[in-house]
Amino acid sequence: MSAPQHQEPVSFAFDEQSEAQIATILKRYPENKKASGVIPLLYVVQKQMGRQTGSAWVPRVAMDQVALRLGMAPIRVYEVATFYFMFNTKPIGRYHLQVCGTTPCWLRGSDEVARACRDAGHLKGYGDTSDDGLFTMTEVECLGGCVNAPILQVDDDYYEDLDYDSTVQLIEALKRGDRPKPGSARGRLCSAPEGGPETLLDIPLAEGK
Amino acid sequence: MAKVTIDGIEIEVPNGATVLQACEAAAKEIPRFCYHERLSVAGNCRMCLVEVEKAPKPVASCAYPVADGMKVFTDSPMVRNARRNVMEFLLINHPLDCPICDQGGECDLQDQATAYGGQGGRYMEEKRAVKDKYLGPLVKTIMNRCIQCTRCVRFATEVAGVPELGATGRGEDLQIGTYVEKALTTELSGNLIDICPVGALTSRPYAYVARPWELRKTDSVDVLDATGTNIRVDTRGPEVVRILPRTNEDVNEEWMADRGRFAFDGLKRRRLDRPWVRRDGKLRQSSWEEAFSVISEKMHGLKGDQVGAIAGDLVDAESAFALRALMRGLGSANTDCRQDGAAIDTSRRDFYLFNSGITGIDEADALVIIGSNPRREAPVLNARIRKRWASGSMKVAQIGPQGLDLTYNAEHLGEGPLAIAGLMDGSLGFAETLKAAKKPMVIVGRAALARPDGAAILAAAWDLAKAFGALTPEWHGFNVLHLFGGQVGALDAGFVPGEGGRDVAGMLQGGLQALWLLGADDIDTALIPSDTFVVYQGHHGDRGAARADVILPGAAYTEKDATYVSTEGRVQRGRLALFPPGEAKEDWRIIRAAGAALDVALEFDTLDALRERMVAFNPIFGVVDGRVAGGCADSSGPRASGAMGEAAFTLPLADYWLADTVSRASETMAQCSRIYNDPAPRLAAE
Numbered sequence: 001m002s003a004p005q006h007q008e009p010v011s012f013a014f015d016e017q018s019e020a021q022i023a024t025i026l027k028r029y030p031e032n033k034k035a036s037g038v039i040p041l042l043y044v045v046q047k048q049m050g051r052q053t054g055s056a057w058v059p060r061v062a063m064d065q066v067a068l069r070l071g072m073a074p075i076r077v078y079e080v081a082t083f084y085f086m087f088n089t090k091p092i093g094r095y096h097l098q099v100c101g102t103t104p105c106w107l108r109g110s111d112e113v114a115r116a117c118r119d120a121g122h123l124k125g126y127g128d129t130s131d132d133g134l135f136t137m138t139e140v141e142c143l144g145g146c147v148n149a150p151i152l153q154v155d156d157d158y159y160e161d162l163d164y165d166s167t168v169q170l171i172e173a174l175k176r177g178d179r180p181k182p183g184s185a186r187g188r189l190c191s192a193p194e195g196g197p198e199t200l201l202d203i204p205l206a207e208g209k
Numbered sequence: 210m211a212k213v214t215i216d217g218i219e220i221e222v223p224n225g226a227t228v229l230q231a232c233e234a235a236a237k238e239i240p241r242f243c244y245h246e247r248l249s250v251a252g253n254c255r256m257c258l259v260e261v262e263k264a265p266k267p268v269a270s271c272a273y274p275v276a277d278g279m280k281v282f283t284d285s286p287m288v289r290n291a292r293r294n295v296m297e298f299l300l301i302n303h304p305l306d307c308p309i310c311d312q313g314g315e316c317d318l319q320d321q322a323t324a325y326g327g328q329g330g331r332y333m334e335e336k337r338a339v340k341d342k343y344l345g346p347l348v349k350t351i352m353n354r355c356i357q358c359t360r361c362v363r364f365a366t367e368v369a370g371v372p373e374l375g376a377t378g379r380g381e382d383l384q385i386g387t388y389v390e391k392a393l394t395t396e397l398s399g400n401l402i403d404i405c406p407v408g409a410l411t412s413r414p415y416a417y418v419a420r421p422w423e424l425r426k427t428d429s430v431d432v433l434d435a436t437g438t439n440i441r442v443d444t445r446g447p448e449v450v451r452i453l454p455r456t457n458e459d460v461n462e463e464w465m466a467d468r469g470r471f472a473f474d475g476l477k478r479r480r481l482d483r484p485w486v487r488r489d490g491k492l493r494q495s496s497w498e499e500a501f502s503v504i505s506e507k508m509h510g511l512k513g514d515q516v517g518a519i520a521g522d523l524v525d526a527e528s529a530f531a532l533r534a535l536m537r538g539l540g541s542a543n544t545d546c547r548q549d550g551a552a553i554d555t556s557r558r559d560f561y562l563f564n565s566g567i568t569g570i571d572e573a574d575a576l577v578i579i580g581s582n583p584r585r586e587a588p589v590l591n592a593r594i595r596k597r598w599a600s601g602s603m604k605v606a607q608i609g610p611q612g613l614d615l616t617y618n619a620e621h622l623g624e625g626p627l628a629i630a631g632l633m634d635g636s637l638g639f640a641e642t643l644k645a646a647k648k649p650m651v652i653v654g655r656a657a658l659a660r661p662d663g664a665a666i667l668a669a670a671w672d673l674a675k676a677f678g679a680l681t682p683e684w685h686g687f688n689v690l691h692l693f694g695g696q697v698g699a700l701d702a703g704f705v706p707g708e709g710g711r712d713v714a715g716m717l718q719g720g721l722q723a724l725w726l727l728g729a730d731d732i733d734t735a736l737i738p739s740d741t742f743v744v745y746q747g748h749h750g751d752r753g754a755a756r757a758d759v760i761l762p763g764a765a766y767t768e769k770d771a772t773y774v775s776t777e778g779r780v781q782r783g784r785l786a787l788f789p790p791g792e793a794k795e796d797w798r799i800i801r802a803a804g805a806a807l808d809v810a811l812e813f814d815t816l817d818a819l820r821e822r823m824v825a826f827n828p829i830f831g832v833v834d835g836r837v838a839g840g841c842a843d844s845s846g847p848r849a850s851g852a853m854g855e856a857a858f859t860l861p862l863a864d865y866w867l868a869d870t871v872s873r874a875s876e877t878m879a880q881c882s883r884i885y886n887d888p889a890p891r892l893a894a895e
Contacts, residue, residue, distance in 0.1 A: 060389065073366075075387065082377040
C-alpha cells in the first residue's frame with residue numbers, strides 16, 4: 001500500500017456538514033465579536049479534512065477561508081492555528097497517536113507505549129508518519145488523565161492504562177479498521193479501582209438499601 | 210493627577226499614566242524593547258522592570274498604571290538584578306554577531322546590554338536558529354536576532370494598517386513573519402527597520418554599507434511626497450547612503466514613506482553632471498560658458514510672450530522664484546508650475562493648501578476624500594488619518610474608484626463628481642454624518658483638479674466644505690492634497706501665469722520660441738513644437754532632458770540649501786548634505802548666471818538676498834518651520850468656471866514606486882515596482 005500524498009490543496013470550501021456546525025458555532029458570538037469563533041472553526045476545518053482526505057489537518061487555504069468567514073486578517077488565524085498544537089498545520093496520518101510523556105504517564109510506563117507505537121505502527125519516532133500513511137505519532141503534554149496513566153490519545157479518544165502489549169493490540173486493531181472502545185485497557189470503569197468499588201461499601205445507599 | 214515619587218523625586222502625572230511614563234517625566238531612564246510610545250503596550254520584553262514600594266515583585270513599568278502616593282525605585286538592587294537577569298534571558302538566543310550586524314552602533318540591545326546587562330552569559334547549550342523571512346524588497350530579515358518584542362507586528366497592524374505580520378508558533382518555536390512569505394503591502398515598510406530594537410529587521414539597500422559612526426548627518430526635508438517629512442540624510446564621502454525620518458510631531462511623527470526613504474539611490478544614477486548642448490540634432494557634452502552663450506544667442510531679442518517656463522514637481526521655492534524673476538525680467542508672463550494642468554486658484558493661499566493641517570486630522574470628526582488615494586499620495590498623512598479613524602472619533606467617506614484600500618473603512622459615495630452633488634442635496638446618507646460633525650474635513654486630491662472640469666470641482670469641494678460648516682473662523686476644513694514637495698513652494702513663489710500669460714497647456718500649444726523647463730519631466734514633451742528652443746534645467750536625465758536643446762545640470766534636493774513648502778503650507782528648509790555631482794550647480798545660481806547672460810538684472814547675488822526678496826514677495830517664506838494655522842476668515846470660494854462633468858475620478862501615481870524623476874532612476878524603486886505591481890504575487894506556504 002503506497003502512502004497517500006497529502007499536499008497543500010489549491011482551494012478549500014466548507015461542506016454541508018461543516019456549514020451546519022459553523023452556523024451553530026457562530027450563534028454563540030455577537031456579530032462584532034465573531035472572531036472568537038476562530039478556534040471552533042479551525043476544528044471544523046480539521047474534522048472536514050479528516051473526513052474528506054483521511055488526514056485531519058488545517059491547510060493554509062482553509063485558514064484563509066476561516067479568516068474570510070470571521071472577518072479577520074488571515075495572519076491572526078495563522079497565529080492561532082500555529083499556537084495550538086492540537087491543530088495540525090501539516091498533513092498527518094489517518095490515525096493520530098498522541099503519546100502523553102508528562103511525568104505521571106512517564107512514571108507509569110509511557111516509554112513502553114511509545115515503543116509499542118514505533119514497533120507496531122512502523123514509526124521512526126515522534127513527528128513521524130508511517131509509510132502507509134496510517135499513523136502519525138506525536139508527543140503531547142499532560143492530557144489530564146493521570147489517574148489512568150499511561151494514556152495514548154488516538155484522534156479524540158483516550159486509551160488508558162496501557163502497556164506495551166495492549167498498545168500493540170490497539171494499533172493492530174486500528175490497522176484492521178476497527179475502533180476499540182476507548183477507556184481503560186484493564187477494564188476499569190473511568191478511574192474506579194480495578195474489579196469494582198473497594199471503599200464506602202458499607203454505606204447503605206451504596207448497597208442499594 | 211496622581212502624585213508619585215520616583216527615586217525620591219516627587220512628580221505629578223495624569224491619572225492613567227503608566228509608571229514608565231512617570232519615570233520619564235522624572236527624567237529617569239527606563240530600558241525597554243517592546244514598549245514604543247506610538248504603539249499599543251505589549252509588556253512582553255520585561256526589560257522595564259522597576260520596584261514599587263509594597264509590591265512583592267518587580268513590576269513591568271510600561272504596563273503598570275500609576276496610583277496616587279506610589280513610590281517607585283528605578284535603581285534599587287532588586288531592579289538592577291531583575292534587569293540583569295532579563296537581559297541574560299534575552300541574550301540566550303541572541304547571536305553574538307554584532308561585528309557583522311548592520312544594527313551595530315545603533316542597537317538598543319547592544320546599548321542596553323552594556324548598560325544594564327551582566328558580565329557574561331552562563332548559557333552553554335545550543336542557541337535556537339530561525340529561518341529568515343521574506344518581507345519584501347526593502348526590509349532584510351535576520352530572524353536569529355529577533356527578540357520577539359512584536360513591535361513590528363504592532364506597527365504593521367496599528368499604524369500601517371496592514372495586518373500581515375504576526376507571531377506564529379509558540380514558546381521556543383515562536384517566529385515573527387507573514388507565514389506566507391510575501392512582501393508587506395505597505396508604503397511604510399521602512400519604518401519597521403527603525404522600530405526594530407535589534408538587528409532582525411534591517412534595511413536591504415543599506416546592508417553592509419556603512420557604520421553609523423562613519424556617517425555625516427544632515428537634517429533636511431523630503432520632497433518626494435508633499436507631506437514635508439522631516440529627514441536626516443546620512444552621507445559617507447560623496448554619496449547618500451541612507452535617509453531616515455526625524456521626529457516632528459506636527460508633520461510625520463516619526464514615520465516616513467518608502468519612496469522618500471529608499472529612492473535616494475536614484476540620486477547616483479542618470480544624473481546630469483555637466484552641461485549639454487544640442488548640435489546637429491545630437492546632444493553633446495559642453496561647458497557652462499558654451500551653454501550660456503547658446504542660450505544668449507537663441508534667446509536674445511525674443512519678445513516676452515515668445516518665451517515661457519515650466520517648473521516641475523520637485524523644484525525648490527528659491528529656484529522657482531528666481532526663474533519667475535528671470536522670466537518677468539524678459540517680459541514674459543508665461544510661467545506655470547502645474548505640469549498636470551490642475552485648476553488651482555492661486556488668488557488665495559487657502560484655495561490650494563491642506564488648510565486643516567496634518568495635526569488638524571487629530572481633531573476632525575468627519576472626512577470626505579475626493580478623487581484621491583492618500584495611501585499612495587501621502588502615506589504618512591494617511592497613517593495619521595488612520596490613527597484618527599482607529600480612535601473611533603472620525604468617520605471617513607471617499608469619492609473615487611471603488612475598492613480602494615485606504616487601510617481604514619471609508620464609505621464609498623460614488624466614482625465621480627456626481628457624489629459631491631449628492632452630498633450637497635443630502636441624498637447621500639453620509640451628509641447626515643457631515644452635518645453632525647463639529648470639525649468636518651474635505652480633502653480634494655490634486656488629480657481631481659487636473660481634469661477639464663477641475664475648476665468646477667475645486668469650487669464644488671469648497672462649497673461642500675462651506676455647506677457643512679467646515680469653514681469657520683476657528684476651523685478650516687478645506688484641504689488640497691498635493692503630490693510632491695515642490696508643488697506648493699512653486700505656487701507660493703508665484704510661479705503661475707502672470708497677467709495674460711499662458712499656462713502649461715497654452716505653452717505647449719506652440720507659438721513659443723524658447724521654453725525653459727525647470728525640472729519639468731511630467732509634461733508631454735512630444736507636444737513641444739520642434740522649432741522651439743528648449744532649455745532643461747534639472748538633475749536627472751529624464752523625459753525633459755531628452756527633448757532639450759541645452760541642458761543645465763542642477764542640484765537634487767539633498768545637494769542644496771533650499772526651501773520647500775509642504776501641502777499644509779509648512780515652510781521648511783532642506784540642507785546641503787553633499788555637493789552636486791560634476792559641474793552641476795545650485796539651481797538659483799544657474800538662473801542668476803542665465804540672467805547675466807541674458808542681460809536681465811536679477812536683484813540677488815546671494816542666497817540670503819534671494820530669500821529676502823522672497824519674503825518681500827510672499828511673507829510666508831519668512832515663517833520657516835512653521836505654518837500659518839487658523840480658521841477660514843473669508844468663506845467666499847474660488848472662482849468656478851463651467852460645470853462638473855460626470856467622468857469618474859482617476860487616481861494619480863499609477864505606479865507609486867516610480868512617480869518622480871529620482872525614483873525613476875532608482876534601482877531599489879524599480880525592484881519595488883516589479884514586485885508590488887505583480888498582479889499575482891507568489892504565495893509560498895512553508
